[in-house]
Amino acid sequence: MTISIEDVRAAAELVALGLRTSARPTDGNPYGRLVERYRTQTLFRDTVDAIAGGLGLTVLGAPARTGLVLSTQPGSVFAVRxxxxxxxxxxxxxxxxxxxxxxxxxxxxxxxxxxxxxxxxxxxxxxxxxxxxxxxxxxxxxxxxxxxxxxxxxxxxxxxxxxxxxxxxxxxxxxxxxxxxxxxxxxxxxxxxxxxxxxxxxxxxxxxxxxxxxxxxxxxxxxxxxxxxxxxxxxx
The missing domain is CATH 1.10.10 (Arc Repressor Mutant, subunit A)
Known part of the structure; x- marks a missing residue:
């Protein structure tokens, strides 16, 4: 099974939503559907993790009620002080x-x-x-x-x-x-x-x-x- 450009775009969108800490996933909204893909599709999850890693981020998890939870790696531009x-x-x-x-x-x-x-x-x-x-x-x-x-x-x-x-x-x-x-x-x-x-x-x-x-x-x-x-x- 291969990953398509549309899948990569969706994975990047999920990372972006994870960075918007005010965004909330629900069963019917796009964020909720992407979180469900992350939780159930191994290839999609690996793609999301790879994109996050390239941005200096680590995915800690994706609880259904919270969404994608990210932490920053040392030196990341997203680090919070x-x-x-x-x-x-x-x-x-x-x-x-x-x-x-x-x-x-x-x-x-x-x-x-x-x-x-x-x-x-x-x-x-x-x-x-x-x-x-x-x-x-x-x-x-x-x-x-x-x-x-x-x-x-x-x-x-x-x-x-x-x-x-x-x-x-x-x-x-x-x-x-x-x-x-x-x-x-x-x-x-x-x-x-x-x-x-x-x-x-x-x-x-x-x-x-x-x-x-x-x-x-x-x-x-x-x-x-x-x-x-x-x-x-x-x-x-």
């Missing part, structure tokens, strides 16, 4: 805090490695997640290693997090103001929404979010390191 979280730029301390929060979301939602194999829906709430991260700080700060390593950066971030106020009110509206950790948590969760890794759940509360399969697969693809394991050891 903490500095991309805010268009106006972030300070070094803010980037460290944001990185710690992403680890915190992973540890909070998936406290055991086996949890990454479950498709159970996970929800997080801003103040509860902020409290969880604060409860993990002592253990993260005990991690050995140089400050320029990933775990060392987490240790530095934990100290910054500790000395930053948990909550500061806005002047004229509800919610945390910029400069406190609850604001940073809400900002990171909003960023995950933009990446298709979470969705807001206002029916459960104004600061509650549901994590998607995309986030679960991205966490499973990343080597956790000692910082993640230290945070996972704290019960919530």
């Amino acid at each position: 903490m500095g991309d979280l805010r268009s106006t730029g972030m300070s070094a301390d803010e980037k460290l805090i944001s990185g710690l929060i992403v680890l915190g979301v992973a540890a909070y939602a998936f406290p055991q490695e086996a949890d990454l194999d479950s498709t159970e829906v996970k929800t997080v709430e801003v103040s509860a997640l902020d409290k969880f991260i604060r409860d993990t700080i002592d253990r993260v700060q005990m991690i050995p290693g140089d400050d320029d390593t990933v775990d060392g950066q987490a240790r530095v971030a934990a100290e910054i997090y500790r000395r930053t106020a948990a909550f500061r009110p806005k002047d004229r509206q509800p919610g945390p103001a910029k400069g406190c950790t609850q604001f940073a948590v809400a900002e990171v969760l909003g960023w995950l929404v933009e990446r298709g890794a979470a969705r807001p759940m206002p029916q459960l509360g104004p600061s509650t979010f549901q994590l998607t399969d995309r986030f679960r697969l991205l966490v499973a693809d990343v080597a956790g390191g000692e910082a993640l394991e230290a945070m996972r050891s704290v019960k919530h």
Whole structure:
């Protein structure tokens, strides 16, 4: 069996849809049909994987309700950096805090490695997640290693997090103001929404979010390191 130019075009279209994290597959739309082909046709799947690899991407999976989930290879032009979280730029301390929060979301939602194999829906709430991260700080700060390593950066971030106020009110509206950790948590969760890794759940509360399969697969693809394991050891 051979692959046609139309099949290559369809495979490239699926990769493009995977990069558009707001796109959602359904049984009847083109995205849903392409995802089904990826899940059931070996040759088409191999073609999609090859196209993604040529773009510096790796296909982590294609859950029916999420679509194609992609991660970036080292040096990929599609790589996402903490500095991309805010268009106006972030300070070094803010980037460290944001990185710690992403680890915190992973540890909070998936406290055991086996949890990454479950498709159970996970929800997080801003103040509860902020409290969880604060409860993990002592253990993260005990991690050995140089400050320029990933775990060392987490240790530095934990100290910054500790000395930053948990909550500061806005002047004229509800919610945390910029400069406190609850604001940073809400900002990171909003960023995950933009990446298709979470969705807001206002029916459960104004600061509650549901994590998607995309986030679960991205966490499973990343080597956790000692910082993640230290945070996972704290019960919530």
